[in-house]
Amino acid sequence: MPRKVLLIEPNYKNKYPPMGLMKLATYFRSRGDEVRFFKGDMRDLAVELLFEEFWVEAYDxxxxxxxxxxxQHIKTGKLAPLRAIPEFVGEQGLRNARARYKAGDYPKFDIVGITTLFTFYWKETVDTINAAKKFVFEDGRILIGGIASTILPNEIEKATGIEPYINDRGGALLDRPGQIDLDSEVIIDELPLDYSILEEIDYKYPASNAYFGYMTRGCVNRCSFCAVPRLEPKYCQRISIEGQIEQTIQRFGAQKDLLLLDNNVFASRSFNQIIDEIKELGFGMGAMYNPPNEYTIAIENICNNYNAKAYVRKAIKFYDSVSEKLSETEQGEFYNSREALGLLYADTATATSVLEFDRTFEALYEKHIFSKLSTSRGRARYIDFNQGVDARLMTDEKMKKIAEVNIRPLRIAFDHWGVDPQKPNSRPMREVYEDAVKLAAKYGIRNLSNYLLYNTDDDTPDELYLRLQMNIKLCEDLKVNIYSFPMKYHPIDDPDYFDNRNFTGTAWNRKFIRAIQAVLNSTHGKIGRGKNFFEAAFGKTLEQFHEILLMPEAFIIERYKFDRKAYEAYLANGGTKKLKAEDVDRYGDMTDEWRRKFRALTPEQKKQAERIIYDNIFTEERISTNDSDINEVLQYYRIKRYEQSL
Known part of the structure; x- marks a missing residue:
């Protein structure tokens, strides 16, 4: 008898779809089980499941x-929604569904699988796990896996009463047979992803239209700040993804890009074979892509009863998108055809009616949507080692080899300015990193990116500035593009900090961290090519950078509004966004006023003011001292930033 399986991702924002759950979906479907995916408020899931049970009987x-x-009635119990439904005869059934919702009597599943991500999503994760208990049969199973549950299994169990899944190597991988079902010979970690589950939810992952996978596992390094050794304890030299991609193409169509989440591909003895396989998969230098017909894929999966409910839902979206492109007369005819088959809404649409309508709709989709997507030349497709490559393992031979694929961007970690604290006899990382970027430029790789970890006990604000400044200089000298993404460090397994973001490194404080975040807010989280842009954001010198770190937050985020001179320089350099003249007149001298008053403080006064500023708490009580000069300076930190930043 097929099992009912519910796969859940907690309701946090994340860039990539849940690969683990997508593999589990493939696994359970291969065994004939009924699979459902959900991401969102668990109360909404309860409403949806109760509605569906009701709708089976009341369908009209x-x-x-x-x-x-x-x-609405199931969730709120209000009668107004019922009264708005004409000639509705299912009121009692709906009232029963409402009563079950209120009592917490939800439809049940045999297996509920929940993924976990970073520990700073602790509350969302724990709340989801505890809510999920109401959706499983008494003799059913709740499976918890992923990053947070692998790093902090005891804390998860303490908070939820459920022991997370940890394999006998201490990691999270389902990389051997029989780990979910003893009678299975399938290695779940090697299965292709089930992209169909993403059609079941409204949430759109920023990274999409890509193959996701690993061609190695683990990392040979044991960096103190990194969780990889616990998540993937054993380094795996090579995993072929050819079979996974072939199956993905057959079921879901070709994807544009290839996004690999390997943690240290340069450490692999099979690196050359990995690059050769990537080329064979269609991602060599100059690779191009033409999209498949998504409508045809949906129809094929409905015909094969592969997550038909999700693809019926998607078909309604296709109909709506085509309807917008029809003439007024055509729209009327199209509407009537859909109405006759119950295809105006996902709730009344059925697989049978969608297949019947296919004879009418296929040509319309081809004419109005698909024909516009294909081009004779196609679009560029890229390979991305998203976790970055290790500059310490970079060689001329490896860079020449990786340049054979259409990599964009090449991500190179740059976590230290000086010597790696764990390798005191090694070269300074700035030298290692610079050599790696020069090698990339030598072999024609001109789009690069990096993550710059900051707020550790081993780095300082000055070192972050110098790393960013080096990237700007490398861009100018080598004619390359480097996008830097500063990433604040969080000790994800520290008992005091795993469930919050309050940690501050030895050389850092709350104000400095907030200042960096305020600058990044203005730059949309990344620092790109352009000396003028960088210097406007972080300062031309370390001295100016120090001033920005101390500057009131409103003055950082809305630099031009509060700094008339900076605004005039911005316009002189070709800036096009304009501020209201009255705002500039009213606020434009405030940064200079703050600067002048702060600099006028004596050394002792500055120390006292800085102690308060470093805490980054500016309540009236906190900024009231016995020194009027200090109080004047601190009042600027109470200014709220403007609603619309430049």
Missing amino acids: ITLGEYTNLMR
């Missing part, structure tokens, strides 16, 4: 436009 093709009112 004429009531499609009122189904959300039915959901």
Whole structure:
């Protein structure tokens, strides 16, 4: 008998889809189980499941436009939504669904699998796990896996009463047979991803239209700040993804890009073979891509009853997108055809009606949507080792080899300015990193990116500035593009900090951290090529950078509004965004006022003011001292930033 399986990702924001759950979906479907995926508020899941049970009995093709009112009643118990439904005879069934919702009597599953991500999403994760208990049969199983549960299994169990999954190597991988079902010979970690589950939710992952995978596992390094050795304890030299991609193409169509999450691909003895396989998969230098027909893929999966419910839902979106492109007369005819088959709403649509409508719709989709997507030349497709490559393992031979694939960007970690604290006899990382970037430029790789870890006990604000400044200089000298992404360090397994973001490194304080975040808010989280841009954001010198770190937050985020001279320089350099003249007149001298008053403080006064500023708490009580000069300076930190930043 097929099992009912519910796969859940907690309701946090994240860039990449949940690969572990997508592999589990493939696994459970291969065994004939019924699989469902959810991401969102768990109360909404309860409403949806109760509505669906009710709708099986109360289904009426004429009531499609009122189904959300039915959901409202289940969730709120209000009668107004019911009264708005004409000639509705299912009121008692809906009241019963409402009673079950209120009592917490939700539809049940045999297996509930929950993924976990970073520990600073602790509350969302724990709340989701505890809520999920109401969705599993008494003799069912709750499976918890992923990053947070592998790093902090005891804390997860203490908070939820459920022991997370940890394999006998101490990691999280499902990399051997029989780890979920004893009778299975399948290695789940090697399965292709089930992209269909992403059609079940409204959440859109920023990274999409890509193959996701690993061609190595683990890392040979044991960096103190890194969780990889615990997540993937054993380094695996090579994993072929050819079979996974072939199956993905057959079921879901070709994807544009290849995003690999290997933690240290340069450490692999099979590096050359990995690059050769990537080339064979269609990602060699100059690789191009033409998208598949998504509508045809959806119809094929409906025909094969592969997550048909998700693809019926997607078909409604296809109909809506085509309808917008039709003439007024065509729209009327199209609407009537859909209405007759119950295809105006996902709740009344069925696989049978979608397949029947295919004879009418296929040509319309081809004409109005798909024909516009394909081009004779195609679009560039890229390979991305998203976790970055290790500059310490870079060689001329490896860089020449990786340049054979269409890599964009090449990500190189730059976590230290000086010597790696764990390798005191090694070369300074700035030299190692610079050599790696020069090698990339030598072999024609001109789009690079890096993560710059800061707020550790081993780095300082000055070192972060110098790393960013070096990237700007390398861009100018080598004619390359480097995008830097400063990343604040969090000790994810420290008992005092694993569930919050309050940690501050030895050389850091709350104000400095907030200042960096304020600058990044203005630069959208990344620092790109351009000396003028960098110097405006972080300062021309370390002295100016120190001033920015101490500057009131509003003055950082809205630099031009509060600094008339900076605004005039911005316009002189070709800036096009304009501030209101009255705002410039009213606020434009405030940065200079703060600067002048701060510099006028005596050394002892500055020390006292800085102690308060470093805490970054500017309540009236905190900024009231016995010194009027200090109080004047601190009042600037109470200014709220403007609603619309430049």
